[in-house]
Amino acid sequence: MHTSIQRLGGLLAAGLIVAACGGSAASPAPGQGGSGAAAGPVDLTFWYWAESDAPGADKWMADTVTAYHALHPNVTIKVDPQSTDTLQSAFQTAAASNSGPDIASQWATGPVLSFVWTGAVSAISDLVPADEMKHWLNTNENTYQGKVWAAPMYLLGIGLAYNKDLFAKAGVTPPTGDRWTWDEFLAACAKLKAAGITPFVGGDKNGYLGAWWFANVGGQQLDSAQDLVQAVVGNKSFTDPKYTGWYSELEKLVKNGYVNNDVMSLDLDQGVRLFQQGKGAMAFTSDGMLATAVSQLGGDKVGVMQPPKWGSGKLADAGNATQSISFFVTKWSAHQKEAADFLQYLHTPDRLKAWYAATGVVAADDRFDSSLITVPQLQQMAKFETTGPQVWLENWIPPQLDGDGDIPAGQTIFSGSGSAADAGALWERVANTWRSAHPDEVANWQNLLK
Amino acid sequence: MTAIPRSIRSRRRFDATPYLFIAPAVALIALVYGYPIIRIVIDSFLAPTASGGKTVSTANYSNVVADPVFWKSAGNNLFLLIGVPIMTALALLVAAVLFEQIRGWRVYRTLVFTPYILAVPVIGATFVYLYGFNGIVNTLLRDTGLGGLAQDWLGSPSLVVPSILSVIVYREFGFGVMLFLARMATVNVELYEAAMLDGAGWWARFRYITIPQLHSVIGFFVVIELITMLSWVFAYVYSMTGGGPGFASSVLEIYIWKNAFAYRAVGIASAVAVLLLVATSVFVIIQLLVRKGDAETGEE
Numbered sequence: 012m013h014t015s016i017q018r019l020g021g022l023l024a025a026g027l028i029v030a031a032c033g034g035s036a037a038s039p040a041p042g043q044g045g046s047g048a049a050a051g052p053v054d055l056t057f058w059y060w061a062e063s064d065a066p067g068a069d070k071w072m073a074d075t076v077t078a079y080h081a082l083h084p085n086v087t088i089k090v091d092p093q094s095t096d097t098l099q100s101a102f103q104t105a106a107a108s109n110s111g112p113d114i115a116s117q118w119a120t121g122p123v124l125s126f127v128w129t130g131a132v133s134a135i136s137d138l139v140p141a142d143e144m145k146h147w148l149n150t151n152e153n154t155y156q157g158k159v160w161a162a163p164m165y166l167l168g169i170g171l172a173y174n175k176d177l178f179a180k181a182g183v184t185p186p187t188g189d190r191w192t193w194d195e196f197l198a199a200c201a202k203l204k205a206a207g208i209t210p211f212v213g214g215d216k217n218g219y220l221g222a223w224w225f226a227n228v229g230g231q232q233l234d235s236a237q238d239l240v241q242a243v244v245g246n247k248s249f250t251d252p253k254y255t256g257w258y259s260e261l262e263k264l265v266k267n268g269y270v271n272n273d274v275m276s277l278d279l280d281q282g283v284r285l286f287q288q289g290k291g292a293m294a295f296t297s298d299g300m301l302a303t304a305v306s307q308l309g310g311d312k313v314g315v316m317q318p319p320k321w322g323s324g325k326l327a328d329a330g331n332a333t334q335s336i337s338f339f340v341t342k343w344s345a346h347q348k349e350a351a352d353f354l355q356y357l358h359t360p361d362r363l364k365a366w367y368a369a370t371g372v373v374a375a376d377d378r379f380d381s382s383l384i385t386v387p388q389l390q391q392m393a394k395f396e397t398t399g400p401q402v403w404l405e406n407w408i409p410p411q412l413d414g415d416g417d418i419p420a421g422q423t424i425f426s427g428s429g430s431a432a433d434a435g436a437l438w439e440r441v442a443n444t445w446r447s448a449h450p451d452e453v454a455n456w457q458n459l460l461k
Numbered sequence: 462m463t464a465i466p467r468s469i470r471s472r473r474r475f476d477a478t479p480y481l482f483i484a485p486a487v488a489l490i491a492l493v494y495g496y497p498i499i500r501i502v503i504d505s506f507l508a509p510t511a512s513g514g515k516t517v518s519t520a521n522y523s524n525v526v527a528d529p530v531f532w533k534s535a536g537n538n539l540f541l542l543i544g545v546p547i548m549t550a551l552a553l554l555v556a557a558v559l560f561e562q563i564r565g566w567r568v569y570r571t572l573v574f575t576p577y578i579l580a581v582p583v584i585g586a587t588f589v590y591l592y593g594f595n596g597i598v599n600t601l602l603r604d605t606g607l608g609g610l611a612q613d614w615l616g617s618p619s620l621v622v623p624s625i626l627s628v629i630v631y632r633e634f635g636f637g638v639m640l641f642l643a644r645m646a647t648v649n650v651e652l653y654e655a656a657m658l659d660g661a662g663w664w665a666r667f668r669y670i671t672i673p674q675l676h677s678v679i680g681f682f683v684v685i686e687l688i689t690m691l692s693w694v695f696a697y698v699y700s701m702t703g704g705g706p707g708f709a710s711s712v713l714e715i716y717i718w719k720n721a722f723a724y725r726a727v728g729i730a731s732a733v734a735v736l737l738l739v740a741t742s743v744f745v746i747i748q749l750l751v752r753k754g755d756a757e758t759g760e761e
Contacts, residue, residue: 100722125725129513216616217703273594275616275706411724415530415708422706428618429707437707440529448524448729450511 053086053349057338058102060093060116064335065165065370074365079356086349099410106131106341113344114354119152119337120406123161126339128455133340134158138351147358148375149334149401155459161337162354163375165366168332168396169223169295170315172304172388177292181206189317189395193260196319200269203292210269212291214282220274221261221421222413223295226404227331228257231322236407237460238324243408244457245446248439249416253324255435260321261424262431275426298372298392305388315388317395326404332396333403334375373397409445409452416441498738505731521732531733534704534711537622541629541690541712548630549683552637553675557667559638560645570642577635585700588628589615592701615702618709625710629697633689637682644678645671677755684748688741713737 061068069092076088091112093101099122105111106129117123126132136144136159144150144159153161171190178185181203186195200210213220232253233239241247242254249255264270271291274282286294287304296304296315305313320327338357340350356362363374367383373393381397384390405413416438423429423437446453508520525531555573559566576584591597592614599611614624648671656666672679695714698704704711704719713733721730 096722099725103725216705218705273613273616275613276593276595409724411726414719414723419705419707426613426616426618426706428709444524444528444530447527448521448726449509451509451513454511454513 051085053346055086055088055114055344055346055350055353056112057088057090057114057353058093058112058116059090059114059338060095060098061164061336062092063095064167065372067369067371068366071366071369074369075357075362078362079353082356086353088353102126102131109343111341111343113341113346113350114338115341116336116338117161118406119149119161119163119334119403121409123153123337123339124155124459125452125455127155127160128458131342132160133342133344133347134160135162135339135351135354136160138340138347139355143355143358146377148377148397149332152334152403152406153337153339156461161339162357163334163337164357165334165370165372166332166375166396166401167297167335167372168330168392168401169227169297169318170301170392170395171293171318172286172296172301172313172315173293174286174289174291174308175312175314177203177208177289181208181292183292185314186316191316191319193319193321197263197269199292200264200267204268209271209285209291211264211293212271212282212285213274213294214277214279215274215422215425216276216281217278218418218422219279220282220295221425222405222417223279224257224261224421225417227295227318228260228321229255230324230329230402230404231320231327232256232324233322234325236326236402236404238326239404239407240456240459242438243412243442244453244460245442246460249442250432250435250439252435255420255431255438257321258420258424258431258434261421265425265427270425275422298389298396301388301392302371302386305386310386310388313388315391326402328399330395330399330401331403332401333406409449409456411445411449412438412441415444501731501734501738504727505735506728508728515728521728522736525729525732525736530708530711531713531716533708534713534716537710537712538691538694540622541626541694542687544626544630544633545683545686545690548634548637548686549679551630552634552641552682553672553679555634556638556641556645557663557671559642560671561663570638573638574635576632577639579632581632581696582700584628584632585697588624589701592624616706618706621702621706621710625694625697625701628701629690629694633686637686640678640682641675644675648674677752680751681748684744684751687744691744692737692741 059069059072061072072090076090079088080086093116098117102111102115102117103126105115106126109131115126117126123132139162147159147163148166149163150159152163153159173185175185178199181199183199183202191199203210215221230236230239238247239254242249242251247254265274271277271282271285277285280300283294283296283300283304285291286296287300287307289308294300295318301313301315318331338354340347340354344350357366358374358376358378360378360380363376363379364383366372366374367379371389373379373381373384373396377397381390381393384393405417408417420434420437423434424431429437505521506517506519507515508518510516559570559573563569589596593599594611594613594616596614598614599608602608602611612620615621652670652674653666656670661669692714694712695718698710698712698715699718702710704715714737717730717733717737720726720733
C-alpha cells in the first residue's frame with residue numbers, strides 16, 4: 012500500500028510488445044555472480060515481490076534461480092512470492108523474531124529503511140563491490156548514513172500521454188521540449204474542452220490518481236525529498252502552501268470540467284483505459300499503460316511528455332522514476348555473501364536482457380541495453396526515467412501518511428467534497444496522528460535529515 | 462421435593478468423565494479463540510516509545526479515541542445498523558408472502574436467496590458497475606428521462622454509505638427470509654385455521670400469529686445482523702470502495718486492517734479490535750439472555 016505505483020498489477024502490457032525481442036539462456040561471464048558462492052551446500056530463502064509491478068517477473072525469477080543453480084550447484088534458492096497486502100506485516104513478524112528469509116523484498120525508501128532502523132537489514136554496499144554497484148540506478152532511494160541497503164531491479168515512471176488526433180482536432184500543439192508549463196497545460200485543457208473533448212482522464216476511486224498527482228506535481232515547490240521529511244517529522248507544517256498549495260491547481264482542473272465526470276467511479280487503471288480507448292486527450296500512464304495505448308490507438312496516434320511544470324523548487328525539474336521494490340539481505344542470514352552474490356547475478360547483462368523480454372520494464376542498471384526498446388514512445392519514457400535526478404515523492408512519507416493523508420486528500424479534491432485548504436489540513440492532522448502513535452518511527456525518520 | 466440419596470449426590474459431584482470427554486474440544490477452543498484474544502488484549506496495552514522499545518500504557522487507546530478516522534469509521538458502523546430493522550421487516554414480509562405459496566413462490570424463494578450464497582466480493586464488484594457514475598443505474602435513469610436523479614452513488618461522500626447499506630440489505634435479507642420460512646413451516650396450522658374461522662384476515666394472522674410465533678428466530682436474526690453490521694462488513698466495503706472516497710465509507714474493520722497490515726501499527730489495531738470485541742459481545746450476551754428467557758418459558 013505504501014506507494015500507488017506499486018499497484019500497477021496487470022497493467023504492464025509492454026511485455027507483449029517486447030516479447031519479440033526474445034530471451035536468452037543464462038550464461039554469466041566469469042566473475043559475475045559467482046564470486047561469493049561458498050563451496051558447501053547453501054540453502055537460501057527469498058521472499059520475492061515484483062509480479063504485481065511487472066507481470067512476467069515471477070517466471071523470470073524462476074528461470075534465474077534455475078540458471079544460478081546450474082552455475083552453483085551447491086546453492087539452492089527457494090523463492091516465496093509475497094502478497095502485496097501483507098508484504099510489510101509478514102516481514103515485520105519475521106524481523107521481530109530475527110528469523111525468516113535470507114533475501115527479502117520491500118518498497119524503496121520508507122519501508123526498506125524502517126527495517127534498516129530495526130536492525131533487520133545488512134547493507135548491500137558492504138557485500139557487493141563498489142565497481143558493481145556503480146552500475147545500479149536509483150540507489151539513492153535506499154541510501155542512508157553513507158551506505159546502500161537494498162538492490163534495485165527495475166524502474167517505473169509516469170508520463171503524461173496524449174492523443175495526437177484529439178490534440179489536432181482541438182488545435183492543440185504538443186510541447187516542443189519534453190514538457191509544458193502549467194499555464195500551457197491549462198490553455199490546452201481549455202481548448203480541448205471547448206472542442207468537446209475531455210482534456211484529462213483518470214480514475215481515483217482507489218485513490219492512486221491523486222497519489223500520482225502528488226508524486227508528479229506535489230513536490231514541485233520543494234528542493235529535495237528532505238524538504239518533505241521536514242514536514243513529516245513536524246519541523247514544518249503541511250498546511251504551508253509549499254507542500255499542499257498545488258491542490259488548488261488540481262481543484263481548478265476539476266471545477267473547470269477538465270477531468271472526466273466519472274473520475275470517482277473508476278479505479279486508476281479503468282481511468283487510463285478511457286485514454287486507451289480514445290475517450291480522453293491526456294492521461295498519466297506508466298510504461299505498460301503507454302504500451303497498451305500505443306497498441307490500441309496506433310503508434311502514430313500517441314505521444315508522451317513529462318508532467319507539466321508548475322512549481323519553482325529544484326524537484327520541479329527532477330524525474331519521477333522509482334525502483335519501486337528493492338531486494339536486501341537480512342541481518343540474520345547465515346549466508347549473506349551468497350545471498351548478495353545472487354542479487355549481483357540478477358544484474359548480469361544476460362539476466363537484464365531476459366528481464367526486459369519477460370516484463371517489458373526497464374531494468375535499473377546502466378548496462379541495460381536500451382536498444383531492446385523498439386517502441387519510440389517507450390524509448391522516450393525510458394529516457395525520462397534514466398536522465399537526471401529521480402524522486403518518487405510517495406517513497407518519502409510513512410505508509411500511514413500516504414494511506415490516510417495523500418490518498419484521501421486527492422479524493423477530497425476529485426470528489427469535490429473539499430478544498431485545497433481541507434486537503435492541507437488533512438495532511439497535517441494525519442501527520443500529527445502518526446507522530447503521536449509512532450514516536451519510534453518519528454525518531455528514525457528524523458535520521459533522514461542528518 | 463424428593464431428597465437425592467447421598468451416594469448419588471457424591472457420584473455426581475466427583476464424576477469427571479464428562480469433563481474429560483469435552484476437554485480436548487475445550488483445549489482446542491482455548492487455543493484457537495482464547496490465545497488470540499489474550500494476545501490482542503496484551504498488544505493493545507503495549508505502545509511504542511521513541512527509543513524503539515515498548516511500554517505498558519493506554520497510549521494506543523488514547524491515540525485511537527483522538528483519531529477522527531476512528532470515530533468516522535465507528536459512526537459508519539452505527540449508521541449501518543439502520544439496515545437491521547429494514548432487512549428484518551423486509552424479510553418477514555417476503556417470507557409471509559412466500560408462505561402463502563403464491564404462484565411461482567419456489568422461483569421467488571430461489572431468487573431471494575441466491576444473493577446470499579454468492580461471495581460478497583462478487584456482489585460488491587457487480588454493484589460497482591451498477592452504481593458507477595456512468596453505470597447501469599444512472600444509464601437507466603438518464604434513458605428514462607430521470608437523469609436529474611443520477612448520482613455518483615459510490616463516489617459521493619454523502620451517498621456512499623447508504624449505497625453500501627443497500628447492497629448489504631440486498632444480500633443479507635435473503636438469509637432472514639429462509640430462516641423465517643423454515644420457522645413458519647413448523648407453526649401449528651391449527652392456529653391459522655382457528656384465526657380464519659374467527660374471520661382474521663392476512664394482516665391479522667401475520668400480526669397476531671406469525672410474528673409472535675417467530676419472535677425467537679427474529680431475535681436470533683436481529684442479533685446476527687447487528688453483529689454483521691458491526692464486524693462483518695469488511696468485504697462489502699473493501700470490494701466496493703476500500704473505505705473511500707476519503708474516509709467516507711471507512712468502517713472499523715477497515716481501520717483495523719489498515720493499521721495492522723498497511724501501517725504496521727499492531728497496538729492501535731489491537732486496541733480497536735478489543736473495543737469492537739466488547740461491542741459485539743454485548744449483542745452476543747443479549748442473544749444469550751433472550752434464548753435463556755425462551756428456554757425458561759418453554760418457547761422456541
